Amino acid sequence: MTRITLVQGDITRQSVDAIVNAANSSLLGGGGVDGAIHRRGGPAVLADCRKLRASRFGKGLPTGQAVATTAGDLDARWVIHTVGPVYSTSEDRSGLLASCYRESLKRADELGARTVAFPAVSTGIYGWPMDDGARIAVTTVREADTAVEEVRFVLFDERAHEAFARQLP
Numbered sequence: 707m708t709r710i711t712l713v714q715g716d717i718t719r720q721s722v723d724a725i726v727n728a729a730n731s732s733l734l735g736g737g738g739v740d741g742a743i744h745r746r747g748g749p750a751v752l753a754d755c756r757k758l759r760a761s762r763f764g765k766g767l768p769t770g771q772a773v774a775t776t777a778g779d780l781d782a783r784w785v786i787h788t789v790g791p792v793y794s795t796s797e798d799r800s801g802l803l804a805s806c807y808r809e810s811l812k813r814a815d816e817l818g819a820r821t822v823a824f825p826a827v828s829t830g831i832y833g834w835p836m837d838d839g840a841r842i843a844v845t846t847v848r849e850a851d852t853a854v855e856e857v858r859f860v861l862f863d864e865r866a867h868e869a870f871a872r873q874l875p
């Protein structure tokens with residue numbers, strides 16, 4: 707059974723086996739969680755991302771998928787980069803958002819990670835409504851077939867923390 711825990715704070719301050727990044731397809735950095743991870747993780751993270759762009763992901767990492775790199779100077783062994791969907795009112799992209807959590811946990815299992823910190827993927831710059839983002843995150847992790855022992859959702863503010871808390875018994 708995977709334990710789900712909630713923390714309010716900065717995901718780059720967590721000590722876990724793997725930290726999940728809410729990246730974009732370029733894998734080369736951005737704002738929000740992505741910017742914070744590259745700042746604190748340092749050049750080793752970006753160097754690994756560039757290698758991925760030069761090899762398996764020449765066109766970038768597709769939405770809904772996940773790939774691991776070193777965690778550089780973060781207090782973790784790996785960063786798992788996943789690309790959330792941009793929220794749309796005309797199209798249901800929730801399958802892609804669920805896929806981010808599922809695929810990230812698959813990478814974690816392949817690496818042998820036992821503790822994984824997730825941000826609320828897509829709920830920032832990509833505009834996904836927090837309550838729905840929290841519902842998809844918690845439901846998908848609950849239903850995942852994974853050896854990860856702890857999934858820690860790290861929520862930036864009180865509003866996000868409350869939205870996730872409402873999804874837990």
Ligand code: AR6
Binds near residue numbers: 715
């Ligand atoms: N720790 C934890 N949560 C955070 C942190 C942090 N340090 N910083 C922001 N959040 P976002 P997205 C919250 O925008 O919506 C980037 O430019 C934030 O409040 O980081 O998936 C990428 O390169 C929100 O609830 O990711 C992409 O282009 C959640 O984390 C794009 O943004 C996700 O916000 C991805 O957008």
